[in-house]
Amino acid sequence: MNQPLYNHTDIAILGMGTALPVHEVAQSDIAELIASSLEDQQDLARFAKRVFRSCGVETRYTVEPSYLGTLEDCRYLPSGDHSQIPSTQERMDTYKREALPLGMEAAQKAMKDAGMSPEQITHIITVSCTGQYLPGLDVMLIRDLGLSPRVNRLPLIFQGCAAGLKAIQMARDVVQGRPDAQVLVVCVELCTLHFQPVKERGALFAASFFGDGASACIVGAPESEQRHYLDLGTGYSVLLPDSTEEMTWEVGNQGYDLYLSPRIPKLLGAHLENELYQLLGNDSLPELWAIHPGGRGIVDSVQEVMNLRAEQTMYSREILRTVGNLSSNTILFVLHAMREDMKARNQSVTEGVAMAFGPGLIAELMKFTYVPAYTPALKEKDHVLL
Structure with a gap:
């Protein structure tokens, strides 16, 4: 059944910002790294190279420098002894250390792009599915960006790839209900922290195209300028x-x-x-x-x-x-x-x-x-x- 939810009012993305880690890695290099980890499974190694060549990715970025070295340097993709693979706790420790700087960079770019000062932000929506801790990314961003301690926090966690657009629509709805609101949306994902040794063909599809980065936007009512x-x-x-x-x-x-x-x-x-x-x-x-x-x-x-x-x-x-x-x-x-x-x-x-x-x-x-x-x-x- 079609029902009117509301008549349109001017609500917009006023500014945007993106950020990437410093470590850039060629898709061909990651393909070789994974293929090397499958030296005892040559059919799977050849399949991996085909998948990586055909998925439409040429470069990716990562917060984890071990992907830039040899197989011996990469604990995430060992070919032999798996006892040294990082635990979930260790990966979350890396997330906690690396997520905030990327989120800060993207948020600052978005506020500058929108001509917005930190004290004007009324709401912050933080989005991530690749790491969790408390006090969370929202609290750390409020502290380090200099936002008001009374900013309304709306964490959106563990919702996957669709969550960025979901957050934008949530921000739109916030401004619909409060026209003077200025909503900061910050997404941070460190996908490469979750790479694991490949055991079957299905795992190669996920490993073939995910990277790390952050993005942000300001949603509010546009003004005449x-x-x-x-x-x-x-x-x-x-x-x-x-x-x-x-x-x-x-x-x-x-x-x-x-x-x-x-x-x-x-x-x-x-x-x-x-x-x-x-x-x-x-x-x-x-x-x-x-x-x-x-x-x-x-x-x-x-x-x-x-x-x-x-x-x-x-x-x-x-x-x-x-x-x-x-x-x-x-x-x-x-x-x-x-x-x-x-x-x-x-x-x-x-x-x-x-x-x-x-x-x-x-x-x-x-x-x-x-x-x-x-x-x-x-x-x-x-x-x-x-």
Whole structure:
């Protein structure tokens, strides 16, 4: 049943920032590292090289320098004795040390981009599925960014790749209820901390494209001087049928255990078209498509089912190529690249749709509009579907 949730008011991503670790590693080097760890399983080693070559990634970034050395230097991917593999506790210690600086960098860039000072922030939404501790990342960011101790904290943890877009929609809803709110969203994911020795082909898909990084944005009401922002339309999340076992993420003794089914692109192809038409209603297909690049097959599936042009998926493919899948961060990397290109090309007001996918199998979907200069009340009536 379609029900109006609210009439549209001007709520937008006012600023964005991204951050990457200092350690850059070529995809070919990681492929060789994993293949070397499989010297006693040559069929699996050859399969690993094929998967790594075909997944659409050329470079990734990591907080863990041991991936840059030889197999003997990398405790995460030993070929023989597994007794020295880092425990989950050790991986969480690394997360606690490395996550804050990346989150700080992304948040500071976002506030500068929005022309926002720390004392103006009213809410902070922190997003991560690759590490947990208390007091958490939200508390540390409030302290080190100089935010008000009365900032409303909304941690969003262990929700997978879809959580970045979920956080943006949560921030939009906060501003809808409190128009003077300025919401800082910070996503930090250190996916490479959870690499483990490969035992079967299924594990290679997850190992082939994840990287580390952070992203942030400011969501609030644009003012007359605002330029180059993303007006946030309506959206929703949907649990796709018959897919609960296709993407799982569980805490193990040696990091988090991730399983990604090779069926995911086909499942999205089967169900996503109907959901996107539900979201768009009577609107025509937009020009801009911010697709979470959870892998090349996912982007291929969306492009095929929605009959998109190559240039409409180029932002997602380029992020996948240059940094990999950064879990919850990735959609903001895509939106940031898209906005920067729109600015450079002096584009006019342009409609778009954003989407991200996570365990469930859940699809987060949201309409947005690129706006080069402040335009109040872009849409007087915009409804979300329940």
